[in-house]
Amino acid sequence: MPQIRLEGVGKDYLQEPDRRILHAVREIDLTIEQGDFVFITGSSGAGKSTLLQLLSCEMQPTHGAVYLNNINVTAMSRRQRERRRMCFGYVPQLPTLVRKRTIEQNLSAVAALRPDRSQSLTARIQKALRLVGLGDVLQRYPVELSQGECRRVELARAIINNPEVLVLDELTANLDEDTAWDLFLFLSEVNHLGTTIVMASHAKNFVNLMRRRVITLVDGRILGDVQKGRYGDVV
Numbered sequence: 001m002p003q004i005r006l007e008g009v010g011k012d013y014l015q016e017p018d019r020r021i022l023h024a025v026r027e028i029d030l031t032i033e034q035g036d037f038v039f040i041t042g043s044s045g046a047g048k049s050t051l052l053q054l055l056s057c058e059m060q061p062t063h064g065a066v067y068l069n070n071i072n073v074t075a076m077s078r079r080q081r082e083r084r085r086m087c088f089g090y091v092p093q094l095p096t097l098v099r100k101r102t103i104e105q106n107l108s109a110v111a112a113l114r115p116d117r118s119q120s121l122t123a124r125i126q127k128a129l130r131l132v133g134l135g136d137v138l139q140r141y142p143v144e145l146s147q148g149e150c151r152r153v154e155l156a157r158a159i160i161n162n163p164e165v166l167v168l169d170e171l172t173a174n175l176d177e178d179t180a181w182d183l184f185l186f187l188s189e190v191n192h193l194g195t196t197i198v199m200a201s202h203a204k205n206f207v208n209l210m211r212r213r214v215i216t217l218v219d220g221r222i223l224g225d226v227q228k229g230r231y232g233d234v235v
């Protein structure tokens, strides 16, 4: 049974000021199995971020349905959908750390959603930060960290509740090669332990080195879906 299945999924946006309808994602049929590592590639505006938000139930489609473990999530109430969303760890494209909160406060809001009696919140936060290669930054504010460190904090927040699926939107954009490579190696290990990873990326070199499943979007449609693919593969 596929972990995630999209059937005829489309997303339209109403564009201001002329109220033109933009078909950002069109009639997508897609299945993702538990343990897959999938790159979503395509040029700017191809619909990658929209597709990630649709498949992780962050956004409702205009057409079609999203199934998680064969259950139609699109047909659920908002509250039921939000509960299902707990199985995802999501790092959006734009930074989302709250500037006026410490790193500990930023992570504890998410960690508290899935309490674990065997460990304190602080211990869990420290562990997640260590896993992504960060030292003691608990009492620091986002503005006191580099861009790469902030991305790592966002990744730590995404993994803290042991999600079944990690959905990552341009996690390594604007990071130096060493930092990006460290993150790709970390993600390989997480995937090896069974977590599904779906990642939008422009990082051509890394996509080519990793040789995982590569989905290529063009104008909101899937043009290529290649196992052990390379950036831009369409067959």
Ligand SMILES: Nc1ncnc2c1ncn2[C@@H]1O[C@H](COP(=O)(O)OP(=O)(O)OP(=O)(O)O)[C@@H](O)[C@H]1O
Pocket (backbone or CB within 6 Å): 013, 014, 015, 022, 024, 042, 043, 044, 045, 046, 047, 048, 049, 050, 051, 093
């Ligand atoms: N909230 C929105 N309202 C209106 N149009 C939107 C909205 N979000 C995205 N779009 C448009 O939908 C299309 C797809 O956007 P999306 O962000 O999914 O593409 P992308 O492939 O992730 O692009 P990039 O690589 O630049 O991040 C673009 O033309 C974008 O301008």
